[in-house]
Amino acid sequence: MKAAVFKGVKSMACEERPKPVITQPSDAIIRVVRACVCGSDLWFYRDGGRPVNTQTGHEAIGVVESIGDDVTVAKPGDFVIVPFPFSCGTCPVCKAGFESCCPHGGYFGSDDGMGCQAEYLRVPEANGTLVTVPGDASTFDDAMLASLLTLSDVMSTGYHAAASAEVKPGDTAVVFGDGAVGLCGVLSAKLCGAERIIAMSRHADRQAIAREFGATDIVEERGDDAVARVLDMTDGYGADAVLECVGSAQSNDTAMKVARAGAIVGRVGLPHGVEVDVPGLFYRNVGLRGGPAPVRTYDLQGLLGKVLDGDIHPGRVFTAEFTLDDIQAAYEAMDERRTVKSLLRVSEV
Amino acid sequence: MKAAVFKGVKSMACEERPKPVITQPSDAIIRVVRACVCGSDLWFYRDGGRPVNTQTGHEAIGVVESIGDDVTVAKPGDFVIVPFPFSCGTCPVCKAGFESCCPHGGYFGSDDGMGCQAEYLRVPEANGTLVTVPGDASTFDDAMLASLLTLSDVMSTGYHAAASAEVKPGDTAVVFGDGAVGLCGVLSAKLCGAERIIAMSRHADRQAIAREFGATDIVEERGDDAVARVLDMTDGYGADAVLECVGSAQSNDTAMKVARAGAIVGRVGLPHGVEVDVPGLFYRNVGLRGGPAPVRTYDLQGLLGKVLDGDIHPGRVFTAEFTLDDIQAAYEAMDERRTVKSLLRVSEV
Structure with a gap:
């Protein structure tokens, strides 16, 4: 089968790899219909830090090809979302709704048929991992498939930022990051009832999507200037909820400073060099929550229904389309x- | 009037100070009935760090003596709880229920008649600060007065740890700290429905109160040994909720390590030298919340009713009684x- 492979810094290739097979009774094999490149893939694309010649990608939707003897969540022919983490589904961590941290699970994006940027994919712990999509998948148009694909990571991750920040109806929310996750954070803040949504963005194309997703204000400043702007916009009190969807030291620092006393910073950006002012947060009762998103929990709790019902269109974050053969171009365009x-676009339903 | 005064490290005195008077239309003057010494008072008692000859104490209950023209929350003769923070009650921070961080407020325990360890007390921003106690205060016995007094700080602070940690029915909760706040944290975890409550304590007298308040298990170990014990008690997954009521570096570190993935550490111990493993918390989705407790919010939301109804008896944390004349002995006994x-015991109702 064709699979995307990391060849070194700024170098991806589409190569032939063995089609994955069932190795455990809990495995499922998925024929990938759509996959995508994640902002977090750019970390290794730009800086390395992972072995060369390894398979990549952790976001996919597709059709179940075959299942192991223990798999009951889906049958061959079913259309499924593959969340970026795989998880047992039965341990206390999974039962608490944090399956993205299941100690018996892990993440996609590796060898042994577990890269999602490929024609086929092996899903371990399928019962605790897969999200089965109801309905006749042959009727899904490209826009619906794109929106379903975001439920494997970015939409659910943006929602985790909003849920972690406990966005409530009427809130003023600030969203750091105008990548796909940040934009989905804006959409999620809107879903949670935020009345005012301030999107931190410097790019006109992303600002436009942010507004389409519910942003009421755009702030282009960064650092201390951004803090001053947001405090000015909130009568000096800060925002009721803060979504951190970048992960950089500056973004986290600014996020904590624009939080209203008692607010929570919901963070989903992979932290790089972040430092926390421990007493500063304490004396202002500012909370810090978040991490890898429990995608499956949020999808099943309502996001999947909202996409299928056409209430939200998170697939709008895909602004370019490629094939596996063009994997280098797909990474370059994001980089x-x-x-x-x-x-x-890997195959058709 | 008599007032407790800080004279230097390990030295307190009861001195004559001017009886406070109304200085603003929003002020109220309280005749103190009961006050107490807080664990946090021991920081300056042991290490200094505050000016000598200043008035001390931030916990009191008493009878309203006089009010400024704008005060409507209580009238002379009313029995009130004085929360350790004072707050405007009308700004977005107060309205969000975090009046302990009101930018227009502050804390008791200073000069200008604002030390609670005194015969009289000036309460600024009375409308946003005082908690009026319904009923006939002359019928309150010593035990009831002691429990009401904990609603000025330690019970409400212990509750803030539990609320910040989002203790839910059926949870396993771990409580760090066996001082008055930690013990009230145990009681609060029980109130929130925790099924198993692990109290970290090395002192038999405190362990006994912890058990009376609902602790099901006692762990005497600290540091890595404590982590191993709690993980062993939770099948390796960690606790569903963690209450940090100490504030030391070790206690916070241990608290974060015993949290189940997805759990929240609710912290109310004033942080001293605490460091946070930012990526470690992130990849385990462990949250960090807490700070100075919004006492008034919790009292009015239900704690006051539970004390008056006799559902809880947090006053059990008072295990010794003194007069203002004995202030040095009161501090020594806690130290x-x-x-x-x-x-x-300052005056009678």
């Missing part, structure tokens, strides 16, 4: 910010 | 751990 997010 | 908390 150079020519697209918000690159979709990979 | 030397001969009492959990020192009550000050």
Whole structure:
């Protein structure tokens, strides 16, 4: 089968790899219909830090090809979302709704048929991992497939930022990050009832999607200037909820400073060099929550229904489309910010 | 009037100070009935760090003596709880229920008649600060007065740890700290429905109160040994909710390590030298919340009713009683751990 492979810094290739097979009774094999490139893939694309010649990608939707003897969540032919984490589904961590931290699970994006940027995919712990999509998948148009694909990571991750920040009806929310996750954070803050949504963005194309998703204000400043702007916009008190969807030291620092006393910073950006002012947060009762998103929990709790019902269209974050053969171009377009997010058209339903 | 005054490290005195008077239309003057010494008072008692000859104490209950023209929350003769923070009650921070961080407020325990360890007390921003106690105060016995007094700080602070940690029915909760706040944290975890409550304590007298308040297990270990014990007690997954009521670096570190993935550490111990493993918390989705407790919010939301109804008896944390004249002995008894908390009998209802 065709699979995307990391060849070194700024170098991806589409290569032939063995089609994955069932190795455990809990496995399922998925024929990938759509996959995509994640902002977090750019970390290794730009800086390395992972072995060369390994398979990549952790977001996919597709059709179940075959299942192990223990798999009951789906049968061959079913259309499924593959969340970026795999998880047992039965331990206390999974039962608490944090399956993205299941100690018996892990993440996609590796060898042994577990890269999602490929024609086929092996899903371990399928019962605790897969999200089965009801309905006749042959009727899903490209826009619906794109929105379903975001439920494997970015929409659910943006929602985790909003849920962690406990966005409530009437709130003023600030969203850091105008990548796909940040934009989905804006959409999620809107879903949670935020009345005012301040999107931190410097790019006109992303600002436009942010507004479409519910942003009421755009702030282009960063650092201390951004703090001053947001405090000015909130009568000096700060925002009721803060969504941190970048992960950089500056973004986290600014996020904590614009939080109203008692607010929570919901963070989903992978932290790089972040430092926390422990007493500063304490004396202002500012909370810090978040991490890898429990995608499956949120999808099943309501996001999947909202996509299928046409209430939300998170697939709008895909602004360019590629094939597996063009994997280098798909990464380059994101790296150079020519697209918000690159979709990979792998096969048809 | 008599007032407790800080004279230097390990030295307190009862001195004559001017009886406070109304200085603003929003002020109220309270005749103090009961006050007490707080664990946090021991920080300056042991290490200094505050000006000598200043008035002390931030916990009191008493009778309203006089009010400024704008005060409507209580009238002379009313029995009131004085929360350790004072707050405007009308700004977005107060309205969000975090009046302990009101930018227009502050804390008791200073000059200008604002030390609670005194015969009289000036309460600024009375409308946003005082908690009026319904009923005939002349019928309150000593035990009821002691429990009402905990609603000025320690019970409400212990509750803030539980609320910040989002203790839910059926949870396993771990409580760090066996001082008055930690013990009230145990009681609060029980109120929130925790099924198993692990109290970290090395002192038999405190362990006994912890069990009376609902602790099901006692762990005497600290540091890595404590982590191993709690993980062993939770099948390796960690606790569903963690209450940090100490504030030391070790206690916070241990608290974060015993949290189940997805759990929240609710912290109310004033942080001293605490460091946070930012990526470690992130990848385990462990949250960090808490700070100075919004006492008034919790009292009015239900704690006051539970005390008046006799559902809870947090006053049990007072294991020794003194007068203002004995203020040095009151501090010494707590410093030397001969009492959990020192009550000050100042006047009668």
